[in-house]
Amino acid sequence: MSKKECIAMLLAGGQGNRLGLLTKNLAKPAVPFGGKYRIIDFTLSNCTNSGIDTVGVLTQYRPLKLNSYIGNGQPWDLDRLDGGVYVLPPYMKGKVGEWYKGTANAISQNIEFIEQFNPKYILVLSGDHIYKMDYSKMIEYHREKHADATIAVIETKLEDANRFGIMNTDKDNRIYEFEEKPKNPKSNKASMGIYVFNWNTLKNYLIADDKNAKSEHDFGKNIIPQMLSNGMVIYAYKFKGYWKDVGTLQSLYQSNMDLLEFPPIFDLYDPTWKIYGRNQGLPPHYIAPSADVKRAIVSEGSSIYGTVRHSIISTGVFIDKSSIIKNSIIMPYARIGKNTLIEDSIIAEKVTIGNNCTIGRRPDGKARQIELTLIGENAKIPDSTVVEKGMEIDSVMLQDIYDLYQNDAKEAKAL
Amino acid sequence: MSKKECIAMLLAGGQGNRLGLLTKNLAKPAVPFGGKYRIIDFTLSNCTNSGIDTVGVLTQYRPLKLNSYIGNGQPWDLDRLDGGVYVLPPYMKGKVGEWYKGTANAISQNIEFIEQFNPKYILVLSGDHIYKMDYSKMIEYHREKHADATIAVIETKLEDANRFGIMNTDKDNRIYEFEEKPKNPKSNKASMGIYVFNWNTLKNYLIADDKNAKSEHDFGKNIIPQMLSNGMVIYAYKFKGYWKDVGTLQSLYQSNMDLLEFPPIFDLYDPTWKIYGRNQGLPPHYIAPSADVKRAIVSEGSSIYGTVRHSIISTGVFIDKSSIIKNSIIMPYARIGKNTLIEDSIIAEKVTIGNNCTIGRRPDGKARQIELTLIGENAKIPDSTVVEKGMEIDSVMLQDIYDLYQNDAKEAKAL
């Protein structure tokens, strides 16, 4: 294989506990987003659009769907002869195998993979961020600054800065200190979890870190502080634009809703920076005479006979007559029956909801922080079910509820 | 994804201990073969040529090179929109992950993957066999016999039958008994480790087998005997033609040497059944005026200035003047210096051998079973080294030898 200027390593290993039931059977980067995308599409498209043609996707949690979804990489133009996209799970060396122990360890276990391409730079990315960024500009900046590492930062409100890893920099944006969630932040430059390293430098730090039993093998907690304390040159690269970590249900929901703003906060319509995704080959969507759709995103293959307000309707969704969808995300291939109300909810893939249901109704007259309701993948909600606001329900729970009901009925009979 | 008639699952997980140093850093299916191929090329090409467009490659041992080699599947025409080739490592479900515990367990851990394609049949293959076979004919046979499972068998000499899993069949080739390495074989039908199953049947057996703590989770030892004892219909499918399990160094060597027979025992020149492999884009090979090449296979990118007899010269190999290569396999990108003799040896990838070396010289006048010499990947053999017949040497050992020598020298000085 030829030498590559820069290859990207995308950390997609996390289980994403904070996405609740959504990631019960699904790796976080494979969670649907914005009607026809999955979260990982944004990072992969950024790579392609930035001219980075070799991407390793590090994954160990339920990678099947992600693996199938990425396939040969063709949708993102990453089906390259020399390079392209590789899904990299943990593997056995000799008699032993070990799972990835942290972000840095995941890269460290794949040193051999990276060395094949003999890259000058390595770009470390997260698989659960929604943004558009030209990495080639960041690499250019890294090169100009003769940096050992460069970290992309976004300026947050100072009062929010205590929730982030904060970079304290000098005038030239060189980082002299890194503080993880500081109580009294000195700066508002929050790390976006996007790093450029000189590969040879990073490699040495990874090998040293691996031998350190006390380390958590994490970039933010271990590698960067260690590099700083050794006087390495680390610069902050300021990013301006939309960026959202969709690691929680709330932020995932909010980021979807941001797409409905007009003029857009986050514009997907830019032809020079297309977001690629695997196409399902579905027909155009259909809006019936009985439908009423306002402030919505509607994707291919769906059919709408009911009312949709301020919601995301994904590919292959069916919404029957007299139903009302409000402030919700309906994920691919969900089917909603007649005369059903869905509000402030996330309805996961392939959910079926019967007729006359009420899901997540907001109490009248109260305007406060939205409390989300989540129906998990493949769940079948029977007719006339009421799911109260804030609940998370999946098919297994439904079975439990059903069993319970049967038991109650039996006991009732027995009595 | 659409329904597939049949998908293939290729067991490529084994460490291949019996290939010695060759598989120290390499999964067995990625071991070079026949000048420009790797072992897995034969099975993948069989799939493509049989019209099977979805192949899962089950791997857990050092899959990096295999992963990179398979890439997007394009060389084997397996870069399909819907299907193609997938490398399937073990993964974490919830908080726990487990490594593959046996051939059956490897498939069992990937039930979810297989279910995506909703196949009628599943073809289970091994990644370390050299042969050409039209699986579509075997599947057709399986269908015609209304079998639950079909096992490909090859007729061995009866005296060899005790080294194989032997199928005892009735006149119609229905299997009534399976004996693993029987002392007194009743039949010469040896299992080739190639199975067709009705997926729905197999799935149930896999799930049951997984719960059986006593099982070794192996197709030959557990699944097939269990199916037989339940009265399932299992047929033997007779294969005629060249087939070699290259699981040992000796058989790998022999199978390579078989390519040098004329007329060929195993013909790779058939245009209707091409063996595909990843192309290295090297120029044609060069035979110098000083060279003398007879009974040899020579691959692209090599340059030969010395003498080659009855040997396989792989891609990118360089053989300098006055050197003699006899009865050997020189793997890709090895470099052989001047005036060096190599006999009965396997020289692994990227080995450098200096001038005036003698590797594996056969004692004069003695004709007996060939005892192989192996130089492991990346080893650098200094000028004038003599490697005795039967040795296995790799770069780490060389370092030890060197250190030893230094020590000896020091001690000699100290004295």
Add this chain to the structure above:
Amino acid sequence: MKELLGVIDASENHIQLKEITKNRSIAAVPIGSRYRIIDFALSNMVNSGIQDVGIITQNHYNSLLTHLGPGKDWDLNRKRGGLFIFPPYGGSDSQGWYRGSVDALHSIMRFIRRSEQEYVLVSGTYMVFSFTYHDVLKYHIDNEADITILYKEKKGMTPDEFKQNTLIKVNDCGRVVDMEINPSLPRFNNIYMNTFIIGKDLLDYLLDECQSRGESDFVKDILLRKLSSLKIYGYKFNGYLACINSINAYYRYNMDLLNSDIREELFIKSGPVHTRVMDVVPAMYSENACVKNCIVADGCIIDGNVENSILFRGVKIYKGAKIKNSIIMQDSEVHENAILENVILDKEVIIRRSKNLIGQEIYPVVISKGAVI
């Protein structure tokens, strides 16, 4: 279907749809919000498991080439076989423009001869339907037929459509016993669907014989003449058929897609209709959008009123615009308060503020590509 080679004759330049086919062949005409007409013929082959497809093109083949590319989106970009596109003058056998279907097929005979398949399925493009050919091939083989042609009962079709088509009479055994070409008042009940299966060697022989007599039309000079000497069978197709041979038919059949049953049959039942993937974002409906009975492709931004219409990818409808019974092709824009009724806008048309265009259902107004009104 390893036994079947697919051939699509997209050199049909006798079919013209006014301005819409000015710079593109009928095969490349946009239809149904995100497709081109050829997608149906090609997807039928792919969904039937046909692995090698040759496409014969003639003039204005540029947009067709761009649409098909190397065939990736139909999974036909294979190492061996896959998609072969024949531009005119491309084959060394061809001697200029094709006079008719026999010339067109003859020009790629070398390709057909070299193929591994025993049978050839030849189809045109302007007859739009969704179907897989497994049963037809079985029927062909079981009947030991020389040629098997697809037909559909004509009921429900308009006299316009007969004029440019062939009607056939089939006896009880399925044999085709008579044909009439482009009749004004048809006597026969069944319309020939421009699709047939034939043995490779027989096709070779017939084309050669026909060309050597200086003739060029497959239906008139081969099928009709050989009705008695060859075993020509008809396979009855019972599904939905759209015969797009005039601008009115084009308009009417697009509107048919607002019927859910027809969509189900065309797009779902026989497998997906593959088309070029454009990586466009989903459609966006604003606070002011009012959309009723429409099919809408990805990439549309709708801020106005749309009813009974077909919107292609990237269409923009501004606030206050009113669109009814219309077909709006890719990237066209209808600005504030414009009114369109019974209109076909080709690609990249801009309708300025407050402009009105009203056509009739039987005479839709057609606006050429790129026009600004």
Add this chain to the structure above:
Amino acid sequence: MKELLGVIDASENHIQLKEITKNRSIAAVPIGSRYRIIDFALSNMVNSGIQDVGIITQNHYNSLLTHLGPGKDWDLNRKRGGLFIFPPYGGSDSQGWYRGSVDALHSIMRFIRRSEQEYVLVSGTYMVFSFTYHDVLKYHIDNEADITILYKEKKGMTPDEFKQNTLIKVNDCGRVVDMEINPSLPRFNNIYMNTFIIGKDLLDYLLDECQSRGESDFVKDILLRKLSSLKIYGYKFNGYLACINSINAYYRYNMDLLNSDIREELFIKSGPVHTRVMDVVPAMYSENACVKNCIVADGCIIDGNVENSILFRGVKIYKGAKIKNSIIMQDSEVHENAILENVILDKEVIIRRSKNLIGQEIYPVVISKGAVI
């Protein structure tokens, strides 16, 4: 090299190599055991990181199309950009056959205009060399040049080669100050390599101006005329150059590949030369093989004697055959005891037992594709 668009003008039908170019363009002529001439120009672009390449073709483009396919083997089958092949009549701007390079370039001007790149690198194919263009572009930009052309000192070249080429005079600053086209007795020292870099807009302007005057030759009607009004710089190329403009040159330059230094320079130094992958087995040498100073492609089976020769893929040399100083193209066979000396066999030639063919070094015998002798 995101700033550079690649254009290969493969419409060079003034270059003819006897029977070898009877049914193929010079760009598609086989060379060096497994390549076609265009592989070098195309690989130079790919190895320079150029992502979009347009190829202009003219007559006999079939074998070129087959060779290039969708560009997979050059990694140019991309979603956006990649390889674009323009058959004649393909662009709607083109009006027939190209009279010269200006017509050829003009016919794809729409493609060039639409590209994202600022500069265009235009190259022919029959000048074979391996090189990457990073430094040339930098040189072009640093000089603020209008056009930068590649040249090489003529020493070592034969008078034959000047006759079909352009020689240039370059001053100390690198400016091109004079040119002579196809001279018999050249006064200048440097041969123009048919390769230049130019700004997209300037190219558009110059082509338009030139066409509007009814002229058609880029060198004569643009470069030569504009020597003083434009800043035309020469970039000196110091590597190996093969100018394949006659059958003798073709023969001689193939033989050059037996020199290891030249192979190293052509095939290794500037990155791999990509070509169509054929999935052929490695070459097989029998007990009787005797091969000296040859380059041999995969798929050959050698049972005879071969010396100072170039063997392409799938060549079979039978026992007792003697081959010397020859070029044997793909799938040709030389049967028992045949003798060949100074011969070029095109593809799929069969030389029967004991036949002899002896040419001269300065007049090699050429046998056409498919001949049986």
